Structures are given as structure tokens and as C-alpha cells.
Amino acid sequence: MGTEIKVYISVDMEGIAGVTLFEEIEAGKPGYEYFRQVMTRETNAAIEGALAAGATQVVVRDAHDSACNLLPEELHPEAMLIRNWSEGPFGMMECIDSSFAAAVFVGYHAKANTPHAILKHTMSFKIGDLRVNGLSLPEAGWNALIAGYFGVPVVFVSGDKAVCEQCKSFLEKCHTVAVKEAMGSASINLHPAKARDLIRAGVEKAVRERAQCSPFTLAGGYTVEIEFTKEEKAYRGQWYPGAERVDDRTLRFKSEDFLACLRFFEFVS
Numbered sequence: 001m002g003t004e005i006k007v008y009i010s011v012d013m014e015g016i017a018g019v020t021l022f023e024e025i026e027a028g029k030p031g032y033e034y035f036r037q038v039m040t041r042e043t044n045a046a047i048e049g050a051l052a053a054g055a056t057q058v059v060v061r062d063a064h065d066s067a068c069n070l071l072p073e074e075l076h077p078e079a080m081l082i083r084n085w086s087e088g089p090f091g092m093m094e095c096i097d098s099s100f101a102a103a104v105f106v107g108y109h110a111k112a113n114t115p116h117a118i119l120k121h122t123m124s125f126k127i128g129d130l131r132v133n134g135l136s137l138p139e140a141g142w143n144a145l146i147a148g149y150f151g152v153p154v155v156f157v158s159g160d161k162a163v164c165e166q167c168k169s170f171l172e173k174c175h176t177v178a179v180k181e182a183m184g185s186a187s188i189n190l191h192p193a194k195a196r197d198l199i200r201a202g203v204e205k206a207v208r209e210r211a212q213c214s215p216f217t218l219a220g221g222y223t224v225e226i227e228f229t230k231e232e233k234a235y236r237g238q239w240y241p242g243a244e245r246v247d248d249r250t251l252r253f254k255s256e257d258f259l260a261c262l263r264f265f266e267f268v269s
């Protein structure tokens, strides 16, 4: 009988409260051990929110760098944790499928070249811009398309103010919590405890109101354009079957099937 409500939580690190410098999100560097704890606590706040909204199962995807940042022992005992990369095409959305009722993004960051954004980039520093059907997307947008492929709506995003604004532009009804804001290279932060309170409440509301959010899909097939930062990546990628070299640094790939686009991205990026 009982209805199963599965919630998927993808967690990056750049958009965690307080995080400002690259050395704070790189294993072995000063600040990392502290901020992986903050990341774990912020994830727990999202899990608590999902459970309060009636989630019967919560799956957490550690989605930053090594994908082994969250501290398993410190994580909420009700959540399952996905670590490391399978090298398959789902990346930061590993194990998402149509059985999930909602997806949540915690600790996300804005796309490459965004003004007033903390630790901005798109997937890696090899990509200057990623466009789907002409729409320039941050990682959150690409990951929302993966969730959308399985019919799962993204209901909540936290990170800096810039990523929240970017997500609102294509995920209209998505709830967002900005835990910080950039001013040039500086960051203005909420206290981590305050950020957790807002995330807990925000995820609870978002999961409860998930019916208002539609899965992110684009009509009429997909045209993916990857603008690399270096010409060599475009040269190599042009040999992928179906890939088209648009200019020195840009590749284009078209398909009706978003999974084919994912496969293209995985092999050329």
C-alpha cells in the first residue's frame, strides 16, 4: 500500500556556506577538512527537510571532485550515499531514475564566466560555455536535464546567489536558498547554522510542493554546443560520430534523444 516517496540529493561543494577559496574544496589543502564537515551538515539539513516532507527514501550523491567528500559516519543514517565516479554518463546524477519523486541540489555554483559568483565554472575548466538549444546552462541545468530525462523535477537548489538566479531562469517554480553572495573575489556569507535552517525548511517546502515543478525537458530534440577553453579539445571531439565542429573551440551535437547527448558529452569533454 503506502506510497513510496524517493528523493535524490546531489551535493557539490563550491556552493556550501562559507566556502570561498579553491584550497577549501581540494583534498589535502588547508580548510578542506573543515569544509567537508560543513558540507556534510548542510547535506543533513536537506535530508531532514526531505524526511519531514514525507520522503520514504533519500539517496545522496557526493558530486564534487573525487566524489568522496561527505563523511559517511556523520551523514544522516536514513540516507544512502553514492561515492566515486562510475565513469558512465550520469556523473553528478548517478543512479537517478524514474522511481524518484524529486531532485534537490545542494552546494551548487554558477556557470563559467558569471560575474559576482563564487568558484564559478561549468563541469571543468576545459569548458567555457555549455549550451542546449541555444540556452547557456550551469551544471545545475545539465543535471536538471538528466533528471528531466527520467521525468524527475528539480525542486530545490542551494548555493550562492548567482547560481540561484541562474536556476530560476529555467526552473521557474524551483525553490532556492542563497547561502552567500560574491562581490568580486570576496564572499558575504550566512552563518552555516543559519544556512542549514533555511535549507532544511526550504527542502521540506519544496518536496511537499513538488507537484508544482515540472521535469526540465526541451521540446523538439536537443542541440548541444560545447565551447571549450582550448582548441585542442574541439579538434579531438570532432571525431566523435555525429559531432560537428562549429568553430575553433566549439562542437555541436544534435539528437532527439537526450541520452545520446549525454553520451556525446561524456566522451568529448
Ligand SMILES: [Zn+2]
Binding pocket: 012, 013, 014, 063, 064, 065
Ligand atoms: Zn564541485
